[in-house]
Amino acid sequence: MQLNFFKYFEKPSRLKVVLLVFFLLCGVLFCADFLIERHVYFDVEAYSNFYSVYGFVMFSIIIFGSRVLRFFLMRKENYYDKKAVDSEEYSEGDIN
Amino acid sequence: MASEIKQTVLHLSDHLPILQVVVPMLIAPIIVIFNNRLIAWLLSFFGTIICLIISVALMWATADGSVLTYFLGGWVPPVGIEYRIDAANSILLFLISVISVIVMFFSSNALISEVPKEKHTLFYACFLLCLTGLLGVVATADIFNVFVFLEISSLSTYVLVAQGSYVDRRALSASFNYLIMGTIGATFFVIGIGFIYMATGSLNMMDISERALELGNNRTIQAGFAFIIVGMGLKLAMVPLHIWLPNAYSFAPTVVTCFLAATATKVALYVLIRFVFSVFNYQYGFVSEIFLFLLMPLGIIAMIVGSVIAIFKQNLKKLLAYSSLAQIGYMVLGLSLLSEKGLSASLVHMVNHGFTKAALFMALGAFIINTKNPYLSSIKGLGKAMPLTSAAFVVGGLSLIGVPGTAGFISKWLLIEAVLEAGYWVVAVAILVSSLFAVIYIWKIVEVLYFNEKPENHGELSFYLVSPIWILALFCIFLGLNTGLTVDIANMAAEILF
Amino acid sequence: MSYLYFFPIPVYFFIGAVLSIFLPKGFIKSIFVTLVPVIALVAFIYGDYTNGLKVQFLDLELDFMRVDKLSTVFAIIFCIASCLGNIFAFHLRDTMQPFIALVYAGAAIGAVFAGDLVTLFVYWEVTAISSVFLIWARGTEGSYHAGMRYLIIQVLSGVVLLYGIALFYHDNNSIEFSRMELGSLSSYLIFLAFGIKCAFPLLHNWLQDSYPSATITGTVILSAFTTKLAVYALARGFAGTEILIYIGAIMTVFPIFFAEVENDLRKVLAYSLNNQLGFMVVGIGIGTELALNGTAAHAFSHILYKALLFMSVGAVLLRTGTSRASELGGLYRTMPLTAIFCLIGAASISAFPLFSGFISKSLIMSGAGKEHYQFIWLVLVFASAGVLSHSGIKVPFFAFFHHDSGKRPREAPLNMLIAMGLTAFLCVYIGINPGHLYSLLPYEVKYNPYTLEHILTQLQLLCFAILAFYVLYKFKQLPSEERGVNLDFDWTYRKLLPSIINILVRILSNFEVGVLKFFKTVISAFVYGVYSLSGPDSITTRIWTSGTMVLCIAIVLLVVLGIILI
Structure with missing residues (x-):
């Protein structure tokens, strides 16, 4: 088996480090917004940390919105047709 | 007068207009005398090739818009019979000759499966007479002569259609019905001629048109026109006078169907065009009224209804026959616009549809040689068993639908252009709708051909059967890419007629 | 050599397609079909097409090779995509699929070079009719029906286009394909035909229906051409048409939600494709030089990273037999390379700095900003977060990470790894050296994506969106992966x-x-x-007696005489 980059992070402690680095990055980005002067097209963009907040909020809206959507639109896989592509089953290698 | 004859003897080329008609007519009795199957075929094939050569020469000579006239026996019209070749009829002479050569080639191997051997000599004789009639109708400029040739072709056609009775006895009743209808049509036609002769005292087309102009608004001529319209409407299977066509086409031997579908109705339509533009003045109120209020609606109805019925048909010969009705609708529609563009579209569609339908019927005939019946269910999977024939069928089908790159597209494009020029938006939509129906019935066949398991006991046919089919299929593509042959000549013809 | 350049570029593809039929299945054939796009591209780069390739047909002047900067950039990326797709399909031992792949690519390139509407229409239909075989090649009943639906809609688009062209020709007496104004019936019809192919909202379902129904390799090839051809046609014909801005904005938003709840990852990618098209359509609608550059650049990079994503999911599908998120997970253990390539594709589509999406999408965004479309701009930023949610996180996360599905498939075949590797390389290369792509664009580019503030804001948006993902994941608020279909239009x-x-x-x-x-x-x-209208054995079709026929004749004669004499 070749060297697997991902396996290195399987250990929970190492994964925690990765997460920590990520949180740190978020913090740095958040702070950097106050230090760097931004050129803006719109007023709304000028609020400090507009992008951070917008990204966080909008992502949450997408997740919750899609759950509402699923509540109304989810059907069984063979809803349209017993043999529709959605419900086809394969095992390894027998699909072309 | 004598000096004129002497002069023409010297140049064979001056006699081409009459040779075009006389060659097959003379060969017909010869093969009956020999009464040998092989010689009959050889001579007929030879005769059709000569016809083809002559027609090409004629087309060559008239392509620049010039008109060849030939006085039969040296008698000058209006007393004598005149043959008159211009761009409009040279292109039809070419169509008829080419189709006859290809069909003749196809028949060498195909006929045997449908007609008993001992009848072949007479079959070929009849075929040549039919060819004579069709060529004669197109070449002549004498209206009574038109009638005579029309009857020659029709009478032999009845016989040819009846030959299908060795496979299916219903061919006899189909032929009988056709005979009655055809005879009524011819009678109407001759009554019309009688009226015209009564009013003008002439039988020569050019002469009549001059004299009719002097007579002005003459009731006799108008009645004559009515009879001619109905008579020709019968012959060209204009809805609702089409009833003979589906049965005649579907019960006749394939060879005959191919030939008739490609030529006979077109010739009748040509006669109508000739009469409208060369004999009657199309600017007369009564002519344009008829075209606007009768022919155009009938053409549109034919377009839609023919296609719809074709969708439901399981018998493929009938399916193609009904599709022919729809296509005739297109031609009638083009003509009924009474514009130069419409006329030219109509002429181009005659030629293109001739090749397309001949290719389709011939490919279908090849299927039937293998499967012995014309039903949709019997051609299952033949796309894999007979790849060449099926591919040719698909090419023909595409051309029938009017896919770009095929002949059908050219004529439909011209027709839509002409219709839009006249400002009939709805009619253009009807053309598109009818094309969509064509997609459906062609797809129906293609699906059965290709989306089924390969049948066990059928294989590709011999070279002699496949090659004529492909020649026609290639014509469909060639005429779709190179429009010099059809469109330019048709434009020239439309210009001359107007 | 110069006589070779006489050919229109698609002809290389068609000749190659025909030749491929006669080559033995296997290595030689695969090598050949991979080289055909390369040869065509070389011939194009070294060929001289400045005067076009005009042919007189009827009374129409056709132009098979209108080469300008807009068509060039699309033609180049189509050649590249065709080559990469064929490498990805290298392992196929099939006659039809390589043939179709070449015909389809050739037709798409032909349409891009079409200088007139009739040529455009012809290639338009060829792309439709050829591509459906990539769906049918899957060989199941479901794929047959999906293919039929696809074909009907695509051919319908062609018919609408043809009718539009006929009217256009009648109105303007010209068939030149150039910028047109929405207004006349003809322009609306042409617009509609383009819109069907471009998967406008409510006209979009053929895309999500058909792409996941195609073969593994077929989907990769399909994803590159049809919709981008439509984008090209819109950019050529309707640049600066304002309604496109709003259509595009809707297109960017609604697929996000569908992609988020969709279980089949290939369908997720199909929705995401739709969303990306929205960005391009907005760019076309804005119509400034900057925005059009953005559209062309985004189409270019989009083809690459979308192909990369489809390739990685395709490799998973090949090795596990499923592309459902609910059945997958934890595949990084045995398919690490595929996972890395998928992550690169995900980073590109989410527009992380240093990846191709970043340098192309920002052109469109600042195009919208410069023209002061504030609401549209907010929508696009929202959509950027959405892209991250489904393509950037969902696809790699549920396929390769998340909980362990217990599946231990082998790594993807070598040819697929090479194809993904090359595509991934291009994605990163374009991201790092935007200048090369920018020099191909229709207009001169005076834009530098790598400013400190731009990198900062983009990272803020993405990182905080990922943070939101993490929080929601911890609180188990993500939509669970369940098998099922979601109703759409x-x-x-x-x-x-x-x-x-x-x-x-x-x-x-x-x-x-x-x-x-x-x-x-x-x-x-x-x-x-x-x-009478219901088909067989009705009055119109049965054998009539002679008497009835004669009656009919008499009636017609009466009518004719009536019209004439009264």
């Missing part, structure tokens, strides 16, 4: 329409029976009229 024609037709047929048949009973008792003669 195709419900109208896959479910509603058939049931309406069923009901109508039932009503009609009841009605017909009633009517027939009524008429049979009242006027039996009229019954024939009711039957």
Whole structure:
């Protein structure tokens, strides 16, 4: 088996480090917004940390919105047709 | 007068207009005398090739818009019979000759499966007479002569259609019905001629048109026109006078169907065009009224209804026959616009549809040689068993639908252009709708051909059967890419007629 | 050599396609079909097409090779995509798929170079008819029906286009394909035809229906051409048409939600494709030089990273037999390379700095900003977060990480790894050296994506969106992966329409029976009229007696005489 980059992070402690680095990055980005002067097209963009907040909020809206959507639109896989592509089953290698 | 004859003897080329008609007519009795199957075929094939050569020469000579006239026996019209070749009829002479050569080639191997051997000599004789009639109708400029040739072709056609009775006895009743209808049509036609002769005292087309102009608004001529319209409407299977066509086409031997579908109705339509533009003045109120209020609606109805019925048909010969009705609708529609563009579209569609339908019927005939019946269910999977024939069928089908790159597209494009020029938006939509129906019935066949398991006991046919089919299929593509042959000549013809 | 350059570029593809039929299946054939796009590209780069390739046809002037900067950039990326797709399909031992792949790519390139509407239409239909075989090649009943639906819609687009062209020709007496104004019926029809192919909202379902139904390799090839051809056609014909901005904005938003709840990862990618098209359509609608550059650049990079994503999911599908998120997970253990390539594709589509999406999408965004479309701009930023949610996180996360599905598939075949590797390389290369792509664009680019503030804001947006993902994941608020389908607008024609037709047929048949009973008792003669349109054995088609025929003739004669003499 070749060297697997991902396996290195399987250990929970190492994964925690990765997460920590990520949180740190978020913090740095958040702070950097106050230090760097931004050129803006719109007023709304000028609020400090507009992008951070917008990204966080909008992502949450997408997740919750899609759950509402699923509540109304989810059907069984063979809803349209017993043999529709959605419900086809394969095992390894027998699909072309 | 004598000096004129002497002069023409010297140049064979001056006699081409009459040779075009006389060659097959003379060969017909010869093969009956020999009464040998092989010689009959050889001579007929030879005769059709000569016809083809002559027609090409004629087309060559008239392509620049010039008109060849030939006085039969040296008698000058209006007393004598005149043959008159211009761009409009040279292109039809070419169509008829080419189709006859290809069909003749196809028949060498195909006929045997449908007609008993001992009848072949007479079959070929009849075929040549039919060819004579069709060529004669197109070449002549004498209206009574038109009638005579029309009857020659029709009478032999009845016989040819009846030959299908060795496979299916219903061919006899189909032929009988056709005979009655055809005879009524011819009678109407001759009554019309009688009226015209009564009013003008002439039988020569050019002469009549001059004299009719002097007579002005003459009731006799108008009645004559009515009879001619109905008579020709019968012959060209204009809805609702089409009833003979589906049965005649579907019960006749394939060879005959191919030939008739490609030529006979077109010739009748040509006669109508000739009469409208060369004999009657199309600017007369009564002519344009008829075209606007009768022919155009009938053409549109034919377009839609023919296609719809074709969708439901399981018998493929009938399916193609009904599709022919729809296509005739297109031609009638083009003509009924009474514009130069419409006329030219109509002429181009005659030629293109001739090749397309001949290719389709011939490919279908090849299927039937293998499967012995014309039903949709019997051609299952033949796309894999007979790849060449099926591919040719698909090419023909595409051309029938009017896919770009095929002949059908050219004529439909011209027709839509002409219709839009006249400002009939709805009619253009009807053309598109009818094309969509064509997609459906062609797809129906293609699906059965290709989306089924390969049948066990059928294989590709011999070279002699496949090659004529492909020649026609290639014509469909060639005429779709190179429009010099059809469109330019048709434009020239439309210009001359107007 | 110069005589070779006489050919239009698509001809190379068509010749190659025909030749490929005769080559033995296997290594030689695969090598050959991979080289054909390369040869065509070389021939194009070294060829001289400045005067076009004009042909007189009827009274129309056709131009097979209109080469300008807009068509060049699309043609180049189509050649590259075709080559990469064929490498990805290298392992196939099939006659039809390589043939179709070349014809399809050739037709798409031909359409891009079409200088007139008639040529465009011809290639338009060829792309439709050829590509459907990539769906049918899957060989199941479901794929047959999906292919038929696809074909019907694509051909319908062609028919609408043809009718539009005919009207256009009638109005303008020209078939030149250039910028047109929405206004006349003809322009609306052409616009509609482009819109169907471009998967405008409510016209979009063919995309999500057909792409996941194609073969593994077929989907990769399909994803590159059809929709981008439509984008090109819109950019050529309707640049600066304002309504496109709003259409595009809707297109960017609604697929996000569908992609988020979709279980089949290939369908997720199909929705994401739709969303990316929205960005390009907005760019076309804005129509400034900056925005059009953005559209072209985004199409270029989009083809690459979308192909990369489809390739990685395709490799998973090949090795595990499924692309459902609910069945997958933890595949990084045995498919690490595929996972890395998928992450690169995900980073590119989410527009992380140093990846290709970053340098192309920002052109469109600042195009919107410069023209002060504030609302549209907010929508696009929202959509950027959305892209991250489904393509950037969902696809790699559920396929390769998340909980362990217990599946231990082998790594993808070598040819797929090479194809993914090359595509991934291009994605990163373009991201790092935007100048090369920018120099290909239709207009001069005076834009530098790598400013500190731009990198900062983009990272803020993405990182905080990922943070939101992490938080929601921890609180188990993400939509769970469940097997199922989600209704979309195709419900109208896959479910509603058939049931309406069923009901109508039932009503009609009841009605017909009633009517027939009524008429049979009242006027039996009229019954024939009711039957007459219903096909076999009806009055129009059965064998008539001679007497009836003659009656018919007499009636027609009377009508004719009536019209003339009265």
